Amino acid sequence: MSDRPPKPPRQERWDRRMGAPLAVASLVYLAGYAVRVLARHQLPQGWLDLCLALTLASWALFGVDYAVRLRLSGLGPLHFVRAHLLDTVVLILPLLRPVRMVSAYDRVQRRREKPRLGLYARVMVYAGLSTALLGFAGALTVYHYEVDAPGASIRTFGDAVWWTCATLATVGYGDAVPVTPTGRVTAVGVMACGLALLGAVTGSFSSWLIQAFAREDEKRPPGSPPGA
Template sequence: MSDRPPKPPRQEQWDNFMEIPLAVASLVYLAGYAVRILADDSLSQVWLDLCLALTFAAWAVFGVDYAVRFRLSRQGVLRFVRTHLLDTVVVILPLLRPVRMVNLYYRLQGRREKPRLSLYARVMVYAGLSATLLGFAGALTVYRFERDAPGATIVTFGDSVWWACATLATVGYGDVTPVTPMGRLVAVGMMACGLALLGAVTGSFSSWLIQVFTREDEKGPPGDFPGAS
């Protein structure tokens, strides 16, 4: 049973009010970060500074949202951090914030009396979207630190995307690997997330298959198995 207390009405109103602004800020942050890394050689300094300003503005939105929710929760600092650990992590590491955009889809589905997708399909969609956003963010970060490193094998963004896909899928071909401390730190995080997401998808798919086969067995008349009398 979760130890997170029920949300006060004002906090619930704030969360609903900030759904769209946080999703937009997440996209702005990811876009600004991506442009600064992928187009830093082709853009003028003015555009690069604008991207940096948008990135910090989006980060400020995350910080303000976190502070307001802490104030409205009426909890102590340690208890709030413990019960909102993921939110705390994405404020400290805002590049993970776009992954939280998936929550917008989840909350919109939850408001429907009958969601369009089944529970298993929602888990797989959630995991798929999270893996896509996390892989893109991880590929950007690794490319930023690896491209100019001595002895690097990840020298293009394509190499970085290939590496991110292999890492999240827990394949690990080893043809391209990070050599910098930051790149390896990102790799460890992506390995852990890849295992968790892959486990969620595999578990949901297995449960769905078991449910389908169980329904088929219940519909079939006795003696429809080979060798049954």
């Protein structure tokens, strides 16, 4: 059972109303940050300022949404933070916000009140989408702080993507490693997310296989040998 209290009707209406705008704002935030990191030496300062303005506007929308939901929940601030810890983390680290867009996939799947994919397939799809978004955000962050650092081995965005893939897969070749404090903190987060998402995928796939074999055993006539 979850410790999160049920949502008041007004908060549920607000969440439904804000789903699409927040998804768009998440994409705008990620795109604006990516342009500022990857094209900071190629674009004129005016375009970079526009990307910064869009990024800050998206972040402000996240803050307004959080404040409104806090108000509509009827909970005290500390209780609300405990009940919505992930939302609080995403507000503080908005680069993780695009991961919340994965929930939009669930709404698409549940049209006509019935999911088009089974539970385990949805978990694997969610984990895959989350891994891609987290990997891109992690690569951007590491590249941003590592590219100009003394003694850094991550000098291009390609190096950052390679490092992120190796870290998410928990391989850790060691040919590219972050040397800045922010880069290393990001590495810890990427490693933790990689372990969690890998466990979700492998666990769901294993459960699906067990259920599939169990259904085959139930269909087999009594007394028939396994594999018959």
